[in-house]
Amino acid sequence: xxxxxFTKNVLKKTTIGIIIGVILVVVAQQTHFPQIFQIMFxxxxxxxxxxxxxxxxxxxxxxxxxxxxxxxxxxxxxxSGMYIAGASILPQFDPTIxxxxxxxxxxxxxxxxxxxxxxxxxxxTKALDERAKAITQQLSSLGAGAKVEVVDxxxxxxxxxxxxxxxxxxxxxxQECYNCHxxxxxxxxxxxxxxxxIGNLMTPEQLREKLxxxxxxKAEGFDxxxxxxxxxxxYRDLMFEEEIVALIAFLSTLKDTSVDTPKPIKMx
Ligand code: HEC
Numbered sequence: 001x002x003x004x005x006f007t008k009n010v011l012k013k014t015t016i017g018i019i020i021g022v023i024l025v026v027v028a029q030q031t032h033f034p035q036i037f038q039i040m041f042x043x044x045x046x047x048x049x050x051x052x053x054x055x056x057x058x059x060x061x062x063x064x065x066x067x068x069x070x071x072x073x074x075x076x077x078x079x080s081g082m083y084i085a086g087a088s089i090l091p092q093f094d095p096t097i098x099x100x101x102x103x104x105x106x107x108x109x110x111x112x113x114x115x116x117x118x119x120x121x122x123x124x125t126k127a128l129d130e131r132a133k134a135i136t137q138q139l140s141s142l143g144a145g146a147k148v149e150v151v152d153x154x155x156x157x158x159x160x161x162x163x164x165x166x167x168x169x170x171x172x173x174x175q176e177c178y179n180c181h182x183x184x185x186x187x188x189x190x191x192x193x194x195x196x197x198i199g200n201l202m203t204p205e206q207l208r209e210k211l212x213x214x215x216x217x218k219a220e221g222f223d224x225x226x227x228x229x230x231x232x233x234x235y236r237d238l239m240f241e242e243e244i245v246a247l248i249a250f251l252s253t254l255k256d257t258s259v260d261t262p263k264p265i266k267m268x
Pocket of ligand 1: 172175176177178179180181191192193195198207210211214217218219220222225226230231232235247251261262263264265
């Protein structure tokens with residue numbers, strides 16, 4: 001009789017446990033937990049169910065003396081075995097893998113900035129060289145004593161600034177601004193404003209403020225996100241000065257008036 005109701009109870013509780021497990025998995029899926037977490041949640045639900053069922057188990061016969069000691073030992077070994085097996089079957093957090101990932105990101109950033117610096121220097125040198133040539137030419141054609149008019153060759157700065165904007169666009173990718181901001185029709189998961197027209201709305205100085213101290217500006221209509229501090233407050237620690245300059249130069253070129261970029265509001 002007692003046994004029969006125990007079996008019934010096991011069935012009932014197992015069913016409840018599975019339902020809770022499935023609900024957990026669905027919620028975890030909806031909130032974008034990695035698959036391994038979804039599996040873990042299910043396992044946790046099953047473990048909980050097991051304990052829940054144990055509460056109903058018929059009491060064991062009382063053990064005494066050496067028998068009790070032996071039972072304790074067996075129980076201890078069983079639990080240890082379960083923990084060790086669990087730990088070796090389930091994937092564990094591995095600091096060396098995480099360190100490796102960070103290393104990779106840093107290497108790419110460093111390489112990019114070094115390459116950018118080199119490109120910029122080469123372009124600047126070229127521009128200066130051309131300008132020097134132009135001046136020498138003018139000098140020789142005018143003869144000594146004549147007033148030399150220095151004309152800005154169009155290439156002065158031109159090539160260099162082109163590179164800076166390409167570098168800035170690369171920063172847009174590397175810093176993953178696209179995770180929250182839509183630009184050129186891609187990226188952003190509705191979390192941040194679309195930025196195609198930001199170059200018309202903010203000066204480079206204001207863009208620098210927004211990037212380094214996001215709370216100084218609020219995009220109109222994004223009150224909730226502003227209050228929650230969705231725009232990360234980390235770029236001043238993360239980015240080199242050259243990278244900041246390049247990213248701002250790139251953002252300043254975004255002047256597509258057909259796109260409704262929200263108005264920036266100065267907060268302090
Ligand atoms: C985690 C999401 C997130 C990331 C990543 C992010 N932002 Fe933002 N950003 C926001 C949100 C949300 C707002 C609107 C609320 C506010 O103004 O603080 C915003 C606002 C802005 C604005 C002001 C827009 C306006 O119309 O006023 C600019 C400019 C901006 N972000 C640039 C960037 C740049 C550049 C990066 C990459 C270095 C970046 N954001 C990364 C979430 C993000």
